[in-house]
Amino acid sequence: MNRLRLWCLAPSASLLALLFLIPMGIVAVYSLMTRGPYGGVYAPFTLENYARLVDPLYLTILWRSFLYAVISTAICLALGFPLALFISRSGNRKNFYLAMVIVPFWTSFLVRTYAWMFLLRDTGLINTALAATGIISEPLTLLYTPFAVIVGLVYGYLPFMVLPIYATLERMDRSLVEAAADLGARPLDTLLRVIVPLSAPGIRAGSAIVFIACFGAYLTPDLLGGGKTIMIGNLVQNQFTAARDWPFGAALSLVLTGVMMLLLVPMIRSRKEGLL
Amino acid sequence: MQQQRRNCVAALAFLARARRVRHSTRKRNRVKKWLKILSARSYQQELLLSFQRLGLLHIHSCPLGRHSEITCNVQMDAVVELRRVTKRFPQHVAVDDVSLAIPRGALFALIGPSGCGKTTALRLIAGFEQPNAGEVLLNGAPIGHLRPYERNVTTVFQNYALFPHLTARQNIEFGLRRRGASNIDAAVKKVLDLVRLAGKENRHPNQMSGGERQRVALARALVLEPELLLLDEPLSALDPKLRKQVRAELKALQRRVCITFLLVTHDQEEALSMSDQIAVMNRGRIEQTGSPEDIYLRPATRFVASFLGAVNWMESFGVRPETTRISTDSPNRERPSFPATVRSSTFLGNCIHVEAALDSGHTVVAEIPRDDFRLQAGQRVHVWWEPSDEMHLPREPA
Numbered sequence: 001m002n003r004l005r006l007w008c009l010a011p012s013a014s015l016l017a018l019l020f021l022i023p024m025g026i027v028a029v030y031s032l033m034t035r036g037p038y039g040g041v042y043a044p045f046t047l048e049n050y051a052r053l054v055d056p057l058y059l060t061i062l063w064r065s066f067l068y069a070v071i072s073t074a075i076c077l078a079l080g081f082p083l084a085l086f087i088s089r090s091g092n093r094k095n096f097y098l099a100m101v102i103v104p105f106w107t108s109f110l111v112r113t114y115a116w117m118f119l120l121r122d123t124g125l126i127n128t129a130l131a132a133t134g135i136i137s138e139p140l141t142l143l144y145t146p147f148a149v150i151v152g153l154v155y156g157y158l159p160f161m162v163l164p165i166y167a168t169l170e171r172m173d174r175s176l177v178e179a180a181a182d183l184g185a186r187p188l189d190t191l192l193r194v195i196v197p198l199s200a201p202g203i204r205a206g207s208a209i210v211f212i213a214c215f216g217a218y219l220t221p222d223l224l225g226g227g228k229t230i231m232i233g234n235l236v237q238n239q240f241t242a243a244r245d246w247p248f249g250a251a252l253s254l255v256l257t258g259v260m261m262l263l264l265v266p267m268i269r270s271r272k273e274g275l276l
Numbered sequence: 277m278q279q280q281r282r283n284c285v286a287a288l289a290f291l292a293r294a295r296r297v298r299h300s301t302r303k304r305n306r307v308k309k310w311l312k313i314l315s316a317r318s319y320q321q322e323l324l325l326s327f328q329r330l331g332l333l334h335i336h337s338c339p340l341g342r343h344s345e346i347t348c349n350v351q352m353d354a355v356v357e358l359r360r361v362t363k364r365f366p367q368h369v370a371v372d373d374v375s376l377a378i379p380r381g382a383l384f385a386l387i388g389p390s391g392c393g394k395t396t397a398l399r400l401i402a403g404f405e406q407p408n409a410g411e412v413l414l415n416g417a418p419i420g421h422l423r424p425y426e427r428n429v430t431t432v433f434q435n436y437a438l439f440p441h442l443t444a445r446q447n448i449e450f451g452l453r454r455r456g457a458s459n460i461d462a463a464v465k466k467v468l469d470l471v472r473l474a475g476k477e478n479r480h481p482n483q484m485s486g487g488e489r490q491r492v493a494l495a496r497a498l499v500l501e502p503e504l505l506l507l508d509e510p511l512s513a514l515d516p517k518l519r520k521q522v523r524a525e526l527k528a529l530q531r532r533v534c535i536t537f538l539l540v541t542h543d544q545e546e547a548l549s550m551s552d553q554i555a556v557m558n559r560g561r562i563e564q565t566g567s568p569e570d571i572y573l574r575p576a577t578r579f580v581a582s583f584l585g586a587v588n589w590m591e592s593f594g595v596r597p598e599t600t601r602i603s604t605d606s607p608n609r610e611r612p613s614f615p616a617t618v619r620s621s622t623f624l625g626n627c628i629h630v631e632a633a634l635d636s637g638h639t640v641v642a643e644i645p646r647d648d649f650r651l652q653a654g655q656r657v658h659v660w661w662e663p664s665d666e667m668h669l670p671r672e673p674a
Binding site for chain 2: 175180
């Protein structure tokens, strides 16, 4: 049995080692080297790439990424928890609603993000509709704003909040809700004192997943935020392409990973039950 | 003075009534304030008692533990009454035109096979289900429109439904806090002693044994001093040995706290040994209500007779195995006896279980004293019984 267990681990472990740990190691080495004139990395080894990170310009981007990730996660939670609760109480229509949550994944994320551009741009659906009904005379600037980025992030990662919360709600004993009412708890009390605490593992897992995805997001800020380097993901991409500064890009990537681990390890450690 | 008293009584009655309808602390405090205004202390106590007797007021300092020396008597009036209640589900009728009155202070058992509607009846009283027709009354007032959290009725759930994220103490405090009760610590201490959980109050449910969890569930429901405590198969999750012990404890507890218990169970032995009154349900209807002796010795229908214990059915009557006698020779008395052949004889420890085929074709089962004799399969015997042990019940239309 134990041997079977190890064999079950082997495929994913070797895949991770090959495609994750080794590249991470390469990135770590790159981050300590010197840039070449047209990209690439050269000797000598240096810590200068890390020293450059304290430049306020980069710290601002790091801070902004963190802020956008926190806001998006909060909005996802605010939208996702009620949605998960609704689905978990939908009886035999549960699977239908769950499918609705997952349906967007049938299309590429890139295509869906372009769809948002068509919705949000000056001549897009929203502005056209608002102008047609006479609510606005000038088109609202929606695209290429922080608003657009956060809308895109929330849209893209909401399912990752809904599904883990749904899983914990679904597993919760319904008689606990009845017991709370029986003991005199009004619905809001039951929600805050029984349902929310018991779905904490799902809330934590969903928040962690959404936060990680948003913090390192690249595509959404790139397309919906305009050409500006808005979030750290864009900055990393920029270093490897236009700026041709691979070592600095590598250092940024590692710092991004490190910050995420610093933020999430205590959160995951504090849990009493499994993530899902 | 007379006029002032009458005003006070009217005001109190109104406030107490309001308090019953909504568990509002504010209103309870107003009741208490009114009581303070009344100068004569003896008069105040008298009023309190009479209100309690009327079921109009539930004073927090009253029942738990305090009155352990007072024996709880079953009253004539009903705490809860179902009047022609029907509950339909898409597939079936769970409760079919049921009328039922649960006397104040009683330990009342609602029994029946699984799917007979007894749990639905309990859920209608708790407020988890709404009846399609008929009325549920608490202290004579209809409560059909009240949500579970607006009814002073609490439940011990079959699986206990303890909040896993809270300790035993927090579970017990849950209801008190929702009602904004004062003196929570004292109330919890009292109830912990009552259910013998003192010292274990800081454990989480998953750190407790089944018996302990059951007592937390009881304490959590009792601490609110409900008008009626509903128990849904409370012993089914305990192991059989513990079950018998807990039966007696539960009964004693009910007498001490003097709260009406409605016990829902499919275990007839449990119901017979614990209850003051039993209602037997079958297919959504109540077949009989009465004392344990009544329904066991004088069942109203064949279903009730069979549900409460084994019966040897003849054409027009039935006899229980423990009143069925077997003799090797003809009893030679005035009572009728039937020649029969022993099919099997099984030693059960406390008695011998004999299965015999009457020459008329019926098969009867008899439980006979162990020290009588040992019968052999195939042996010819005489089967007889006292005519007074015959239960004459018409055959039910299929």
